[in-house]
Amino acid sequence: MRLGKNQRQHRIAQILRQESVSSQDHLVELLTAQGVAVTQATVSRDLDDLGAVKVPTGGGSVYAIPELPSEQVAPDDHLRRVLGEWVVAVGRSQNLVVLNTPPGSAHVVGSAIDRSAVDGVLGTVAGDDTVLVVATEQAGGSAVADFFRSLSGLTDPAEPALMEESS
Template identity: 35%
Template sequence: MGKTQEGVDKGTRQNLILRLISEQPLGTQGDVVEALAGVGVEVAQGTVSRDLAELGVLKVGGRYLALPHESNMAGIEVLPSFVLRVTAAQNTVVVHTRDGTAGAVANVLDRVKGLKIVGTVAGLDTVFAVSPDNAAAEEVAGLIADVCRARTRPAGTIE
């Protein structure tokens, strides 16, 4: 572990949390506290809880996913309304959507931090999301299915 960083501001800490979530399968607030400590940032679990809530991080399938807030952009909450079926096929995830919504779904998937997707291609009612390997595609398909079954909860609650 490196030297502790004193006085890390909230914005820097939250950006670091988003980066760590995208790089590691973190599933508890304790995991996030440990990951931050691993890069030299000491923080209390209560602070992490507030940060996760403010960032809009979701706990899906036992791990955290984050969608950075951008004005005029659809969020992960649209997936249950738009996605009809999700299938992993080798290293590709095929997402069938309602007519005309594939572009919005692809945009959301491209922006989610922590989702193992290299990129997406959208048609009218189908999204092809490419993952780095078959196992990642299975994981992504499962996470999308979990979101669509509303098996999500805000991450900022006490565990």
């Protein structure tokens, strides 16, 4: 399959995080194994665009992408501090979780969640005072809402809740 440039580069970044890739030809082989049609020349340009560098290892060198601040994983205590300070209510509906914040604060909470790589969270959408968190079907909104409620210090599910499911 042919992927767009951004999709292909995202796939390359994932591979480089998961595997030791010592050559462009090896990367082409890994992409081909995933069904992605790509040439060595394209991989070379993609590696340049991604800022990939060769990093020495015990047995040679491998490609790596220096982490950008927005892609660095934040420690758990950072997420606890942000949620404890900014989240005022937690609600859920099936695999959706809604976090309420004071006006103008939702982006801080959404970014902290995104950077924390929370298990069971696909992603967030932040507005002005509301963060929509999409949970995986496996995790479910209830478990993710309970997790965020606990980190926020809102341990009582009877706290103001939005969109609670009826049983």
